[in-house]
Amino acid sequence: MNKISNAQLFSVLFSVKAFSLICSGVTADASQMAGAAISIALQFLLAIPMIMLYRHSGFSLKKEMLFGKFGKLLYALFFIIWGAVSFNRLWGVSKSVYFPVDSSLACSVILAAVCLYCASMKFSALSRSSLIISGIFIFTAAILILGAYSKADLANYIPATDFGSIIHNAVRNFCSSGELVMLFILLEFSSADRHRGVTAFFVGSLILTELVYIIEITVLGKIINLTDFPFFTAGAFSQPFSIQRADSLYMISFTLLCVLTVTLQLVLTSVLVKEIVPDLKYNTLLSVILMLGLSALLNSTGADLSPVMGVLIIMLSVVIPVIMLIRRIYNDKKTGADSSNASALRVQS
Amino acid sequence: MKPTQLKNLTVIPDLSENLSKIRDIAGGSSDLLINEIEICGIKVALMCCEGMLSTSTITELILHPLMNIKLENPSPAALLTHIETRMLLSVDRPVAYNYEDFFRLLNSGFAMLAADGQDRILAFGVQGYDKKGIDEPSGENNITGSHDGFMEVIRSNMSLIRRRMKSPVLVQKLFVMGDKSQTDMCICYMSDRVPSSLVEKIMDSIEKMDLESVLSTGYVQPFIEPDKKRLFSSVGRTERPDVLCSKLIEGRVAILVDGNPFALIIPKLWTDDFQTVDDxxxxxxxxxxxxxxxxxxxxxxxxxxxxxxxxxxxxxxxxxxxxxxxxxxxxxxxxxxxxxxxxxxxxxxxxxxxxxxxxxxxxxxxxxxxxxxxxxxxxxxxxxxxxxxxxxxxxxxxxxxxxxxxxxxxxxxxxxxxxxxxxxxxxxxxxxxxxxxxxxxxTGDYGFPYTAPISPFKAKTMGDIAVREGFRKMQNNDFTVEELHE
Amino acid sequence: MIKKLALTAVMLLLCGCSHKTEVRDKGFVRTIGCDSGEMQSVAVRLYGQEEVLSGSGDTIFSAVENAETAQGKTLFTGHLELLVLNPAEIKDKLSVMIKNNRISPSCSLIITTGSAADTVKSYEEEELSDILDSSSRKGKIVTRNISAVLNDLLEDDSMAAVPVLDGKNLTMGVVGYDSVIGVLSEEESEGLSWLTASQHDIYLPINVNGKAASFHVRKSSTRLTAEADGDKIKITTEIKINGSCIEENISETESSKAAAEKISVLCSKAISKTVTGMNADVLGIEKCIRSENIASGQSWKEIIPELEFYYSIKIAS
Incomplete structure (x- = not known):
């Protein structure tokens, strides 16, 4: 995989965050806003050990992954589950917003075919596309804000006072933030001064989350409780131009972000799988089939994978990186002590 | 006979043997004119390709001076040395030692002089074939820019570029490609601007080209644009010398092909298609x-x-x-x-x-x-x-x-x-x-992304992408494509 | 090559998974009148057609679908301009409409005291929409779209102000989840318009020293403020008007004073009918109070007796 610049690291993660935000079915309220802010601040703190780990000279995740191939398998598994969840989100949105495709499964298969094609390109194509896609999303958000300006009623915003609810929302937000795991893997491919890209991502993520929530709350008012996907309903209500419903317009951004997210998950899965089983052929195709299958299973059983995702996120973005950092510091100290002993011996001799 | 085989066939010091070889290789082609004469008692042959040279020029500049040569001790070697060192019959005066060079020069419009007992043939650049004059480009019209475009003759095209870029850092290297067509091609770049490895990489790609003929730029393009699965081309094309010069200043490389009024530009960016001279x-x-x-x-x-x-x-x-x-x-x-x-x-x-x-x-x-x-x-x-x-x-x-x-x-x-x-x-x-x-x-070859400078984003270049800054601002912006290299 | 062929085959197969309907096979619905009883019965009026389609079903959408069969075209509700409902199950019907992603949230709503389907049938194609628009332009009523009404119904008081068609008389009314709580008189309705919406280019009849005159309101804007005043809550409605009297022989000061008095009377009538009479928060008073952090912990019904209303009408010519 090619190296990615800080701007590309930012845009890749920002696009993934934007996708999960616009197809979030969670009812936005003030405690949700406060919870999201706390969760993002916490994620930023947890990203520090990751950056510190990559600052160690010669560190390579490929070579020093905790538990070796098993560790990589865990990450691959996470991306497959997340990919399935992304497909599931597409299913949900396709039912709620008008998609001119007969079934949600067909919708997912078409998207999977496009993602397969996109994943067959170089990683640089993905990172470059992410910059353009995030630009398109920001433009869409600007149109939404423009339309929402006249429809928004600030009286709909009631400040949050229940601390318990804020903490509950913070935990829930954290458990759906797979971007932290993705960040850990992507840091391997990013260039120097990683902290710039990471900081920009968390700042951007915070601004975007709060902006989307405030638009949803002020535009929709109490109707927010009736809708499955508040972002699209807010889009439909805001009507920036003299059109009846604008949500079809937001479908462009949604689809582009969805393709980017799933492609990224596919690429990362296939890179990890290739490291685990180097001789395996068609690993991208296998990964997408697994994602689609799991997604169909989730859809038919109605199972909620959020707790599993939460546990995996904590393990893969908190536990493993921290253990690896401690191990690396210990090894560095040991190597430093050994080399100083060796030099002392050389001096003596 | 292949040109590679002709290369190994050297000129021998026997005029009649050489002439029969030439006739044999040419296969009785009617446009090959061989004039056998004697100068100072030495048998010589003046050969040319009909229609490729100017009759008046050859008569005035070659035939008259040759017939007036007077040597004290005539010998074939002395004759050719006298012509080479004492007579400036033309500015372009290469020498052919083998039949590959001989036929290439002959068919390019040179007058060739062979002397009995000499293993070399002198060539005189007196090309004068019919060509179209410099015309307005048909496809890249503009209102306020220059109205001259490239033509089919590569040397005229080179001169059109040189007229605009008189700096010695403009390098124009000629080479020949195509086994049968023996087409002249020229690679142009500014030696102080071009990314260090770009010219080498392009030449490597061209050398891998094994075509019998190169009749148009389209023959060359696939070899310098190796990624064939792309919808958009990462090699640009222009028929305007002023556009080409502006690209060369940005550190790009151009390729001219004899017989085609278009130049190829490498690398090409998506945003290039939205810029015109009029801007x-x-x-x-x-x-x-x-x-x-x-x-x-x-x-x-x-x-x-x-x-x-x-x-x-x-x-x-x-x-x-x-x-x-x-x-x-x-x-x-x-x-x-x-x-x-x-x-x-x-x-x-x-x-x-x-x-x-x-x-x-x-x-x-x-x-x-x-x-x-x-x-x-x-x-x-x-x-x-x-x-x-x-x-x-x-x-x-x-x-x-x-x-x-x-x-x-x-x-x-x-x-x-x-x-x-x-x-x-x-x-x-x-x-x-x-x-x-x-x-x-x-898309993007040689490390230059086609979508640059939008993605990867380069704020510095936006002055000529998102807007068109005035020249006062642009003059300080010493941009070269190397900045976009990934 | 095999990969490309397989991909092409999959894409070709998936081409069938599309619901395509040609434009000529679509009927664009302009107005729906829906009555709830044991069954939902609808009257559907299409753009550019005189004929009114009728259908009934268990839900409003199944009823529309049944109306579709009579026409042979797929009915498209994305351009619905006007929804007429009878006073039963208003909130449920609006919720369904909003959740259905093909209805414009800016579609206007009228509640009828009689049958909604019959109302739609009894008016010409654009007549009902025109009456609504012209009454709104004249400042007699305020047009409300389905999303705004539903939002009001979801508030604590569960009431919303909506244009109500009582016979041939269109004025504002207050509706609850599934009933019309009260219908406002013409003056009260006009007062409500002044309280809730901006007015443009209307002529207000005034009386100056016993002489009838017209006051031309070019533009007006309304703002509601809440302020704690001892154990009372002072609600001030500030109305800024840009206008002047048309008659030349009437002084500017006198005509402005008369206009302000007239508007105050209209507003107070509307307030006493809706807020005091029906306990309805049709002006967004509760939100205004909450945003000022006044009377926190008190319910709307507890707040009502503490309210005192003031009108500040500023006229500039």
């Missing part, structure tokens, strides 16, 4: 306006018909009631599906365009009349095609003319987008759009 002659505010108009026209040309189809079939809520009713009313009596109607209109346009291009100019005008007036008007009047659809198709086609360099991609993408939009609405358009975007972002 730099107009006021910056107007140039900026025109540039954004072109970006918009590009999107309209690709997406407008597909959006029309998608909105009409799947998302009528995106139109206001009045517009929707106009659309619905016009489509009420149309016999075909709206996808078939749109694709049909665009295909019909492509057919008319193709017919107009290939036919003689006089008949081409008639094709426009038949296409535009008879078919278009009759189709609408008879109700085969609805008026809004025809308007949309025409708008899209006209917008495509704004960026002619992208016309190949636009034509095909437009039709695929219509099909996707018709089947899966805006979802289909977005999906295909994502695939095209990824393809575009993957």
């Amino acid at each position: 730099y002659n107009f006021k910056p505010y107007f140039a900026t306006f025109i540039r954004w108009l072109k970006y918009g026209a590009f999107l309209i040309s690709i997406l407008l018909p597909s959006l029309y189809v998608a909105i009409a079939m799947h998302h009528p809520e995106l139109l206001n009631s009045t517009l929707l009713l106009i659309l619905a009313e016009s489509e009420q009596n149309a016999p075909f599906s709206i996808i078939a109607e749109t694709v049909g209109v665009l295909l019909m346009y492509e057919i008319i365009k193709e017919a107009g291009l290939r036919l003689p100019k006089a008949v081409g005008g008639a094709v426009s009349i038949v296409g535009g007036l008879i078919i278009g008007d009759a189709a609408v009047t008879s109700g085969l095609i609805s008026t809004p659809l025809l308007t949309v198709a025409a708008l899209s086609v006209v917008s495509g003319f704004v960026v002619p360099d992208l016309s190949q991609a636009i034509t095909v993408l437009r039709i695929v987008f219509i099909i996707c939009g018709g089947i899966w609405g805006i979802f289909g358009i977005s999906l295909f759009g994502a695939a095209v975007l990824f393809n575009m972002c993957a």
Whole structure:
């Protein structure tokens, strides 16, 4: 995989965050806003050990992954589950917003075919596309804000006072933030001064989350409780131009972000799988089939994978990186002590 | 006989033997003229290719001086040395030692002088073949820029570049490619601007080319643009010397091919297609306006018909009631599906365009009349095609003319987008759009992304991308393409 | 090559998974009148057609679908301009409408005291919409769209102000989840318009020293403020008007004073009918109070007796 610049690291993660935000079915309220802010601040703190780990000279995740191939398998598994969840989100949105495709499964298969094609390109194509896609999303958000300006009623915003609810929302937000795991893997491919890209991502993520929530709350008012996907309903209500419903317009951004997210998950899965089983052929195709299958299973059983995702996120973005950092510091100290002993011996001799 | 074999066949010090060999290799070709004469009692032969040199020049500059040579101790070696060292018969005076060089020079319009007992043949550059004069480029018209374009003769093209760039850092290297055609090609670059490894990489790619003939730039392009799965070309093309010079200053490399009035430019960026010479002659505010108009026209040309189809079939809520009713009313009596109607209109346009291009100019005008007036008007009047659809198709086609360099991609993408939009609405358009975007972002050879400087984003270059800054600002912006290298 | 063929085959197969309907096969619905009883019965009026389609079903959408069969075209509700409902199950019907993603949230709503389907049938194609628009332009009523009404119904008081058609008389009314709580008189309705919406280019009849005159309101804007005043809550409605009297022989000061008095009377009538009479928060008073952090912990019903209303009408010519 090619190296990615800080701007590309930012845009890749920002696009993934934007996708999960616009197809979030969670009812936005003030405690949700406060919870999201706390969760993002916490994620930023947890990203520090990751950056510190990559600052160690010669560190390579490929070579020093905790538990070796098993560790990589865990990450691959996470991306497959997340990919399935992304497909599931597409299913949900396709039912709620008008998609001119007969079934949600067909919708997912078409998207999977496009993602397969996109994943067959170089990683640089993905990172470059992410910059353009995030630009398109920001433009869409600007149109939404423009339309929402006249429809928004600030009286709909009631400040949050229940601390318990804020903490509950913070935990829930954290458990759906797979971007932290993705960040850990992507840091391997990013260039120097990683902290710039990471900081920009968390700042951007915070601004975007709060902006989307405030638009949803002020535009929709109490109707927010009736809708499955508040972002699209807010889009439909805001009507920036003299059109009846604008949500079809937001479908462009949604689809582009969805393709980017799933492609990224596919690429990362296939890179990890290739490291685990180097001789395996068609690993991208296998990964997408697994994602689609799991997604169909989730859809038919109605199972909620959020707790599993939460546990995996904590393990893969908190536990493993921290253990690896401690191990690396210990090894560095040991190597430093050994080399100083060796030099002392050389001096003596 | 292959040129490689001719290379090994050296000139021998026997004139009659050499002449019979030359006749043998030429296979009795009628344009080979051999004049056997004696100068100071030494047998010599003056050879040339008919039609490739100027008769008056050869008579005045070669034949007269040669016939007036007087040597004290005549010998073949002394004669050739005298001609080489004492007589300036022409400025370009190469020497051929083997038959490959001999035939290349002969067929390039040189007069060749062989002497008995000498293993070398002198050549005199007196080319004077018929050629078209410097003309206005047919495809890159402009209002305020220069009106001269490249022509078919490579050396004239080189001089057109040199006239504009007198600095010694402009390097123009000639080389020959094509086993049979022996075509002259020239690689041009500014040695102080070009990225260090770019010229080497391009030359490596060209050397791998094993073509019998190089008759056009199109023969060379696939070899210097190795990634064949891309929709957009990462090699640019121009027939304007001023455009080429501006690209060379940015550190790009150009390739000229003899016999073709187009130069290839490497690397090419997507944004290049939206810049014209006029932009730099107009006021910056107007140039900026025109540039954004072109970006918009590009999107309209690709997406407008597909959006029309998608909105009409799947998302009528995106139109206001009045517009929707106009659309619905016009489509009420149309016999075909709206996808078939749109694709049909665009295909019909492509057919008319193709017919107009290939036919003689006089008949081409008639094709426009038949296409535009008879078919278009009759189709609408008879109700085969609805008026809004025809308007949309025409708008899209006209917008495509704004960026002619992208016309190949636009034509095909437009039709695929219509099909996707018709089947899966805006979802289909977005999906295909994502695939095209990824393809575009993957384009780029020699480490120069096609989508640069938009992605990867380079703020410094936006002065000539998002807007067109004035020259006062641009003069401090010492931009070279190396900054875009990934 | 095999990969490309397989991909092409999959894409071709998936081409069938599309619901395509040609524009000419779509009927664009302009007005729906829906009556709830044991069954939902609808009257559907399309753009550019005189004929009114009728259908009934268990839900409003199944009823529309049944109406579709009579026409042979797929009915498209994305351009619905006007929804007429009878006073039963208002909130449920609006919730369903909003959740259905093909209805414009800006579609206007009228509640009828009689049958909604019959109302739609009894008016010409654009007549009902025109009456609504013209009454709104004249400042007699305020047009409300389905999303705004539903939002009001979801508030604590569960009431919303909506244009109500009582016979041939269109004025504002207050509706609850499934009933019309009260219908306002013409003057009260006009007062409500002044309290809730901006007015443009209307002529207000005034009386100056016993002489009838017209006051031309070019533009007006309304703002509601809440302020704690001891154990009372002071609600001030500030109305800024740009206008002047048409008659030349009447002084500017006198005509402005008369206009302000007239508007105050209209507003107070509307307030006493809705807020005091029906306990309805149709002006967004509760939100205004909450945003000022006044009376926190008190319910709307507890707040009502503490409210005192003031009108500040500023006229500039």
